[in-house]
Amino acid sequence: MKRNTWQRQAVREALDTSQGFVSAQHLYAGLRESGSPIGLATVYRALADLAVEGEADSLQSTEGESLYRACSTQEHHHHLICRNCGTTVEIEADAVEQWAASTAARHGFTEPRHIVDIFGLCAACSAGARGA
Amino acid sequence: MKRNTWQRQAVREALDTSQGFVSAQHLYAGLRESGSPIGLATVYRALADLAVEGEADSLQSTEGESLYRACSTQEHHHHLICRNCGTTVEIEADAVEQWAASTAARHGFTEPRHIVDIFGLCAACSAGARGA
DNA sequence: GTGAGTTTGACAATCATTCTCAGGTGGAAT
């Protein structure tokens, strides 16, 4: 059974407060800045646990870091992420789910899982880019 | 202009010889085992270059490593990968391309790029799993 | 309140990847 410690709560709240995906390091820095004496290893462990329990989604940044986010739904979904400001939109796409399943099956693959993410520039950042 | 060194050739050939996606470390180990005196940093640089030039596809493993593969086509495509033996099938999916573009547009995002990969167990490995 | 099992955190250890820089080399010019 998982125990309920203030450290886990702090990580959960910090995640909820963040807009987009954040790294363990980033979250740790933020917590320390706000005065929390939490340890780095604890942040890593808490995030890993939250991801396993389905309370957080995770993905690998192009630089190889693991990024986490507290999503509003625990149902299977994907993300549309602004690669400039991190703004994230949760998206569902039954068509893609079915495409993935049927594609795997057509090639004889079983137990298919998939990674589907879209990265772009959100409306605000697109406007900024034009002006800059 | 890029120079033509035996090191780059060795990396290219090693990549071509590999079935699925391989890490820089793995490729380096293989090259050294086969007697090549190539350096590790050189393998990293060669792979990064090949990826930029479009001669190799790359993706991030769940453990955060960068994996590379010499694909038969340089056109945009995705992969169906066996998470047991690494066997990889190249797949095209116009429907997914269009979905990604329209989804991004619908939310006001511009310059959309996407990551789409399917991981499963290939026919051979599925059979093995049942037997084991 | 107690005690056993869990969690924490400072620090060391890993591990992939990048950096540094002195020495080597491809290939264009001669």
Added chain:
DNA sequence: ATTCCACCTGAGAATGATTGTCAAACTCAC
């Protein structure tokens, strides 16, 4: 073929994220 030099290479150091260690602190069922 020889020269020249900007680019390439490689050994090892440096970096940075993540994980392992283990004694002390803490949770929670009893």
